Amino acid sequence: MGIRFYDEALSNKIARWVKDPHLKILKPDEATRLFELTADRTQDNTLTLPLISISRNRDVELLSAQKQPKTFDGFSLDTNEHVSIPVNVIPIQIGYQIDIYTKGMAEADEYIRNFVFNLINYPKLIIELPYNNLKFKHESNISLESSITDNSDIKEHLFADQFVRFTLKLTLSDAYLFSIPINDSAHIDEVIIKVQTDEDTFEILSEKSS
Numbered sequence: 001m002g003i004r005f006y007d008e009a010l011s012n013k014i015a016r017w018v019k020d021p022h023l024k025i026l027k028p029d030e031a032t033r034l035f036e037l038t039a040d041r042t043q044d045n046t047l048t049l050p051l052i053s054i055s056r057n058r059d060v061e062l063l064s065a066q067k068q069p070k071t072f073d074g075f076s077l078d079t080n081e082h083v084s085i086p087v088n089v090i091p092i093q094i095g096y097q098i099d100i101y102t103k104g105m106a107e108a109d110e111y112i113r114n115f116v117f118n119l120i121n122y123p124k125l126i127i128e129l130p131y132n133n134l135k136f137k138h139e140s141n142i143s144l145e146s147s148i149t150d151n152s153d154i155k156e157h158l159f160a161d162q163f164v165r166f167t168l169k170l171t172l173s174d175a176y177l178f179s180i181p182i183n184d185s186a187h188i189d190e191v192i193i194k195v196q197t198d199e200d201t202f203e204i205l206s207e208k209s210s
Contacts, residue, residue, distance in 0.1 A: 002129065002178050003060060004029070006094055006140070009127045010170075011054055014098070017118050020050065028056040028096075049163060050102045050111065057095035063173075064091050087136070089176040098168040099151070108164040112148060115168060119144045125172065131180040138176065145169040 011027040018025065098115065102108040123142040128135055149167040 003056070003092075003094065005127045005129060006125070006172060006175055007054075007056060009125050010096060010142075013125060014052065014054065014115075017114065018052070022048070024048065024051045026051070026053040028054055050100070050107060052111075053099040053101070055097045055099070057097070059095075061093040062090060063093055086180070088179040092175050092177055094172045094175050096170040096172075098170065100166045100168075102164050105164050108166050112166050112168070116144065116148070119168070119170065129178055129180065131178070134180065136178075136180065138178070140172050140174045143171045143173060145171065 007028040011025065015025055100108060100111045100115070102111065119142055123144075125140045125142055126137055127140065128137050145168070147169070151165040151167050152163070
């Protein structure tokens with residue numbers, strides 16, 4: 001559906017803010033490890049702290065589920081004599097959750113402070129769509145929900161020692177599902193017009209046209 005491009009863009013943006021080379025960031029497609037590791041503790045691999053887990057809400061909301069011009073006859077990315085590139089879109093809303101795990105409250109507090117300021121001051125999220133090798137870019141904006149949740153009292157068997165866990169929730173309300181088909185532009189190589197009079201028939205060859 002193309003949602004994975006938003007996952008990747010958000011994960012990369014957060015990774016650029018993190019200066020600690022030892023901090024592990026779990027992307028949305030990796031965050032299930034936090035639950036898989038609790039399934040069989042005899043096979044758990046050690047996860048070290050601090051750790052950041054980025055998960056996407058299971059529900060992706062279609063902001064418009066009706067057919068309209070932008071879903072089948074959207075704007076034109078490029079058109080020339082050889083190719084026509086339309087871009088069709090369906091608006092969606094995507095929700096994310098960022099869980100920050102640390103060993104102590106002071107460390108968690110520092111991470112939360114930095115993340116809140118960065119998410120508010122730098123909300124722009126640029127995704128790059130590699131469809132048909134076009135590398136088309138779209139800009140969305142991150143909306144940080146107003147509540148910061150301390151989930152430290154939820155004891156998950158992920159770490160040997162006690163940990164601190166804070167949760168931030170984000171929303172992308174100006175996201176889209178994209179369809180970027182490429183159509184060969186129809187063109188006419190030449191036109192031959194036959195003109196017949198009472199006595200003669202002759203041909204007129206036109207110039208090449210598109």
